Amino acid sequence: MSAFGRRNGPTGARPAFGVARPMHGGAPAKPAEPQGGEQFPPLPVPESFDDAGGVADLSSQSAPAQPDALARLAERQAASGEAGSSRSEGFEASVHRIKEQVLPRLLERVDPEAAATLNKDELAEEFRPIIGEVLAELKLTLNRREQFALEKVLVDELLGLGPLEELLADPDISDIMVNGPDQTFIERKGKLEIAQIQFRDEEHLFQIAQRICNSVGRRVDQTTPLADARLKDGSRVNVIVPPLSLRGTAISIRKFSAKPITLDMMAKFGSMSEKMATALKIAGACRFNIVISGGTGSGKTTMLNALSKMIDPGERVLTIEDAAELRLQQPHWLPLETRPANLEGQGEITIRDLVKNALRMRPDRIILGEIRGAECFDLLSAMNTGHDGSMATLHSNSPRECLARMENMVMMSDIKVPKEAISRQIADSVDLIVQVKRLRDGSRRVTNVTEVIGMEGPVIVTQELFKFEYHDESADGKIVGEYQSMGLRPYTLEKARQFGFDQAYLEATL
Numbered sequence: 001m002s003a004f005g006r007r008n009g010p011t012g013a014r015p016a017f018g019v020a021r022p023m024h025g026g027a028p029a030k031p032a033e034p035q036g037g038e039q040f041p042p043l044p045v046p047e048s049f050d051d052a053g054g055v056a057d058l059s060s061q062s063a064p065a066q067p068d069a070l071a072r073l074a075e076r077q078a079a080s081g082e083a084g085s086s087r088s089e090g091f092e093a094s095v096h097r098i099k100e101q102v103l104p105r106l107l108e109r110v111d112p113e114a115a116a117t118l119n120k121d122e123l124a125e126e127f128r129p130i131i132g133e134v135l136a137e138l139k140l141t142l143n144r145r146e147q148f149a150l151e152k153v154l155v156d157e158l159l160g161l162g163p164l165e166e167l168l169a170d171p172d173i174s175d176i177m178v179n180g181p182d183q184t185f186i187e188r189k190g191k192l193e194i195a196q197i198q199f200r201d202e203e204h205l206f207q208i209a210q211r212i213c214n215s216v217g218r219r220v221d222q223t224t225p226l227a228d229a230r231l232k233d234g235s236r237v238n239v240i241v242p243p244l245s246l247r248g249t250a251i252s253i254r255k256f257s258a259k260p261i262t263l264d265m266m267a268k269f270g271s272m273s274e275k276m277a278t279a280l281k282i283a284g285a286c287r288f289n290i291v292i293s294g295g296t297g298s299g300k301t302t303m304l305n306a307l308s309k310m311i312d313p314g315e316r317v318l319t320i321e322d323a324a325e326l327r328l329q330q331p332h333w334l335p336l337e338t339r340p341a342n343l344e345g346q347g348e349i350t351i352r353d354l355v356k357n358a359l360r361m362r363p364d365r366i367i368l369g370e371i372r373g374a375e376c377f378d379l380l381s382a383m384n385t386g387h388d389g390s391m392a393t394l395h396s397n398s399p400r401e402c403l404a405r406m407e408n409m410v411m412m413s414d415i416k417v418p419k420e421a422i423s424r425q426i427a428d429s430v431d432l433i434v435q436v437k438r439l440r441d442g443s444r445r446v447t448n449v450t451e452v453i454g455m456e457g458p459v460i461v462t463q464e465l466f467k468f469e470y471h472d473e474s475a476d477g478k479i480v481g482e483y484q485s486m487g488l489r490p491y492t493l494e495k496a497r498q499f500g501f502d503q504a505y506l507e508a509t510l
Contacts, residue, residue, distance in 0.1 A: 293401075316363050318336060
């Protein structure tokens with residue numbers, strides 16, 4: 001294996017970097033002396049078996065070619081400067097050009113207030129004869145396919161999000177990243193690729209960004225160039241506009257599956273083992289305090305949604321987020337959302353304000369979409385004061401880093417508490433850390449399930465219940481590994497016994 005996780009060339013020999021030779025003038029070259037001089041005699045030439053079973057001399061074989069890893073590095077360096085524009089040509093481009101001619105004339109003949117009361121299908125039916133009239137005026141002849149495509153583009157432009165609609169309708173796309181009007185990337189099955197859509201210009205893209213933000217009561221313009229919003233289906237949206245974005249309006253959309261993903265589905269996909277899924281189900285049902293740790297796009301929110309399905313329907317659950325994206329299935333679920341400051345810098349409601357208020361709303365569990373700052377202390381207090389089963393997500397690369405980040409976030413706030421007291425409160429509050437990671441092949445896996453046991457001096461003590469062990473990489477670039485149970489008796493077994501799951505929990509972890 002090379003340092004980049006791939007096998008070298010088929011020969012399996014060490015790569016040869018060549019042998020330095022002296023420069024020769026006009027004089028005849030001297031016969032080459034054995035390498036190593038008299039003190040160090042030359043090494044014997046290794047022997048190898050030929051196809052017939054005899055011994056073949058390797059001294060006559062040529063040196064192996066450039067290693068695969070170095071060839072890939074050179075290829076990546078050569079391709080790094082290529083421009084990526086998502087402006088399409090051909091059929092889609094011709095439909096968009098016709099749309100630019102038809103749209104102004106169409107708007108002259110349509111009552112906007114009446115059109116706003118219709119859904120997309122009804123609006124398409126109303127538009128069909130009007131579009132035909134406009135095309136006749138412009139002396140444009142379209143076949144049936146072009147006319148249907150034109151109708152869809154016009155309806156998306158007036159009622160939807162323009163070119164983004166076709167990307168939002170594709171179930172295989174999980175992320176949409178618009179980098180100005182000329183470039184849009186999508187993530188499909190964990191890999192980034194350029195999307196063949198186009199915006200008319202920067203003004204067109206900015207109008208779509210405003211339409212997204214206005215639908216949830218947020219605003220975005222030059223005075224407030226940053227905005228977090230959500231779509232009707234719960235997909236998370238971030239918008240940043242000039243002057244902060246130098247290439248034009250940038251929109252990042254994190255799509256969520258229309259069908260909720262469960263722990264069983266994750267085990268079936270290979271994101272975790274069956275035993276891990278069973279242990280996490282029991283942890284969710286037995287009101288363990290769980291922190292889900294991982295990087296950006298690793299699947300933290302999806303894991304939180306899956307764990308929340310194990311909450312008893314009779315429990316009152318409050319979720320607190322910057323932009324509401326959690327989709328819990330419980331009947332007694334109340335989502336809360338923060339509010340940014342207004343133009344005068346007043347009226348801001350932070351996550352910490354909502355956590356404090358949630359404690360007065362008689363919750364059984366409090367779920368935070370993400371811990372970012374001082375609200376960490378308030379969540380730990382809630383876990384310590386009768387709100388067992390609370391959950392949160394947090395950005396970090398490992399369970400140990402997760403604990404360190406929680407300590408740092410409490411210390412960065414205005415709460416003057418000694419570090420040892422903070423560490424002790426974390427150790428007393430958190431039961432389980434679930435580490436999720438997006439691997440380089442695009443797959444998302446649970447790499448660690450770690451218990452928080454307690455304190456030993458100033459250090460928080462943990463023990464791993466499960467971990468993912470990397471083995472190799474297949475020929476098609478897929479990561480090959482194994483989910484291992486560490487065979488340790490869970491420290492949280494007593495908590496599972498109170499709910500009658502101790503035997504099942506023990507069998508899953510051993």
